[in-house]
Amino acid sequence: MRTVLYERKDGVSYIYLNRPDRYNALNVEALQQLLLVVEEVGQNEDQVVILAGKGKAFCAGGDIGMMNDWADEANFGGVMDTISNVMMKLYEMPKIIISAIQGSAAGLGLSLALAADYVIAENKAKLGMLFLGVGLAPDGGGHFWLKERLGVPQAKQFIWNMEQVTGEEAKQMGLIDFSTEQQAVAFAEHLAKKMKQSPITSMIQTKSMYHREGKEQLQYYLNEEKKTQWLLCHTADHREGVQAFLEKRSPVFIGK
Incomplete structure (x- = not known):
C-alpha cells in the first residue's frame, strides 16, 4: 500500500497521507514517499x-517506531534531511498550499x-506540538511555523505546556x-475554487516575495532542530518518554 497518495482534479493537486490504521504517523517510508510526491507536485x-x-x-506525528533506529547517526540524519527537504520544497513551492x-x-x-499557506481544521480537531511528551523538541520547522503564527513568547509556551487545542481554539x-x-477537505476544496477564480498569479508572486526572504531563517531552524534532536534522542x-508511550502510562522525567 502506498503511504502517500497523489491525484489531480480540476486544476488542484491533492496530497493524502495514507496510513489510516496508524493515524497517518510518518515513518521512513512515508517521509520518503512524501518527498517524492511533493517534488512531483512542484513540477506540474x-x-x-x-x-x-x-x-x-x-x-x-512521527511514528514512534522510527525513533528506535535513531541511535545510528546515518539513519537519524537521513530522516531529518528528508523532513527538511519536504518542508523547504513546500515553503518554496510557487503554488497556494492548503x-x-x-x-x-x-x-x-x-x-x-x-x-x-492556509490551514483549515475541523472544529473538534485536536492540534498540539507534543514533542516534549517523548523528551524531544519540535522539528519539521515547528519552531519557525509557530514563531510566524504566534510570536516567540506564545510559541514557547505552546511548546512547553504541551497544549492540545481544538480547531476552534486554534483559530481564536x-x-x-x-x-x-x-x-x-470539503472546506479546502471550496477555498481552492475561490483561489482559482482570483488573480492567483499575483497571489503567488506575493508568497514568493515573502518566502524568498524567509527561507534562510527556515533553513536555520531546520538545521538547529536537527542538532537539537540528535542531542535529545x-x-x-x-528513553523514558518513548517507554512510557509504549506502556501507555505517564512519563516520569528527571531533566537529564
Whole structure:
C-alpha cells in the first residue's frame, strides 16, 4: 500500500497521507514517499495544492517506531534531511498550499500542516506540538511555523505546556486560518475554487516575495532542530518518554 497518495482534479493537486490504521504517523517510508510526491507536485501546472490525511486523522506525528533506529547517526540524519527537504520544497513551492486537518495533527504532523499557506481544521480537531511528551523538541520547522503564527513568547509556551487545542481554539489564538463544522477537505476544496477564480498569479508572486526572504531563517531552524534532536534522542528523558508511550502510562522525567 502506498503511504502517500497523489491525484489531480480540476486544476488542484491533492496530497493524502495514507496510513489510516496508524493515524497517518510518518515513518521512513512515508517521509520518503512524501518527498517524492511533493517534488512531483512542484513540477506540474496546478496552482493550488490540498494536503490532507486519509481516515480519522490528519497526522499523529512521527511514528514512534522510527525513533528506535535513531541511535545510528546515518539513519537519524537521513530522516531529518528528508523532513527538511519536504518542508523547504513546500515553503518554496510557487503554488497556494492548503492543509485540511481532521481528527488530530500532532508533533511533526502539526509542523507539516503549518507549512501550508492556509490551514483549515475541523472544529473538534485536536492540534498540539507534543514533542516534549517523548523528551524531544519540535522539528519539521515547528519552531519557525509557530514563531510566524504566534510570536516567540506564545510559541514557547505552546511548546512547553504541551497544549492540545481544538480547531476552534486554534483559530481564536491565531494558530490556524479557518475552523469549520464541514469536513476539512470539503472546506479546502471550496477555498481552492475561490483561489482559482482570483488573480492567483499575483497571489503567488506575493508568497514568493515573502518566502524568498524567509527561507534562510527556515533553513536555520531546520538545521538547529536537527542538532537539537540528535542531542535529545540520547537523553534519559527521551528513553523514558518513548517507554512510557509504549506502556501507555505517564512519563516520569528527571531533566537529564
